[in-house]
Amino acid sequence: MSEPETPRVAVVGDVVHRPAQAWTPTVHALLRHLRASGIAGVPEPLGIDGDVETVRLLPGDAGPACWPHQASERGLASAARLLRRVHDVSRGWQPPAGAGWAHPPAASTDGQTHVICHGDPGPWNMTWADGEATGLFDWDLAYPGPPLDDVAYALEYFAPFRDDAEAVRWHGFAxxxxxxxxxxxxARAYGLTSTDGLVDAVIARQEATIAYAASLAERGIEPQVTWVGGGHLDVLAARVAWSRANRGLVE
Ligand SMILES: Nc1ncnc2c1ncn2[C@@H]1O[C@H](COP(=O)(O)OP(=O)(O)OP(=O)(O)O)[C@@H](O)[C@H]1O
Ligand SMILES: [Mg+2]
Structure with a gap:
């Protein structure tokens, strides 16, 4: 979730300091697994000290600097390949005993194998260099789930499921x-053979985002408490309504 902005992260040299959550040890174990499996584009976990976690800064453009990169088809396809690679390497990984996650693991649906979903794989949580996505960070919201969850989440922002004015104003399109x-x-770069069902998957993932944000806020977790207090659930509901009303633009 990219907005509203919350200054919770400090970058000192090449070390990122972020709030640690109860499930951060699980996320660090995952990051170690991914890196040990050859994925250099996820942050090296450095430590957890009280309520602060530290991870290594990945090189490249990130955050709001992502938008011009993701606007090109080359950037778009590179992001899909990166997501697929991370999913493939996470498949079959056994989380540590008693591992916690931000969201409860999703029940297996229609036979899809679970991977570890990133949970927030928007272009702003990727690093970009030479017009391609090179890294994926901000793993706070990861959870075991069907890979289509992440594909759908990413598509909301990469398509994007936004009106023309917003796409041009905020999403880096000329x-x-x-x-x-x-x-x-x-979809093709991710390795899907068809786009059937993807628009419904995006809408379902948008609805799940509302439930996830509400649940984190109810549990007293920031920044969701602040977001929900500021009316963010209404913003998310309006996005679902947009997607339902504008299917003709996306399928
Ligand atoms: N490992 C990293 N490598 C490179 N840049 C990073 C890394 N971690 C954080 N950053 C930078 O710090 C910013 C905020 O970090 P992060 O995404 O972890 O926080 P956040 O508050 O959860 O953000 P958001 O809600 O926007 O996803 C990023 O947009 C990025 O510019
Ligand atoms: Mg982020």
Whole structure:
């Protein structure tokens, strides 16, 4: 979730200091597994000290600097390949006994094998260099789930499921994007053979985002407490409504 902004993260040299959660040890174990399996594009976990975790800064553009990179088809496809690679390497990994996550592991649906979903794989949580996605950070919201959850979440922002004015103003496009084509490019680069069902998957993931944010806020976890207090659930509900009303633009 990219907005509203909350200054909770400090970068000192090449070390990122972020709030630790109860489940951060699980996330660090995952990051160690991914890196040991050859994925250099996820942060090296450095430590947990009280309520602060430290991870290594990944090189490249990140945060709001992502938008021009992701606007090109090359950038778009590279992000899909990165997500697929991370999913593939997470499949079959056994979390430590008693591992906790931000969200309870999803029940297995329609036979999909679980991976570890990143949970927030928007372009702003990727690092970018030479027009391609090179890294994926901010693993706070990871959970065991079907890979389609992450594909759908990413597509909301990469397509994007936003109106033309917002796409041009905020998403780095020079002209309104061809969302259908971008969904198809992302799906193919991820390794899907069809885009069937993806729009419904995006809407379902948008609805799940509302439930996840509400649940984290109810448990007293920041920044969701602040977001929900500031009316963010209404913003999320409006996004679901947009997706339902604008299917013709995306499929
Ligand atoms: N490991 C990292 N490598 C590179 N940049 C990072 C890393 N961790 C954090 N950053 C930078 O710090 C910013 C905020 O970090 P992070 O995404 O972890 O926090 P956040 O508050 O959860 O953000 P958001 O809600 O926007 O996803 C990022 O946009 C990025 O610029
Ligand atoms: Mg982030």
């Amino acid at each position: 002209a309104p994007p061809d969302r259908r084509r971008r969904i198809s490019v992302f």
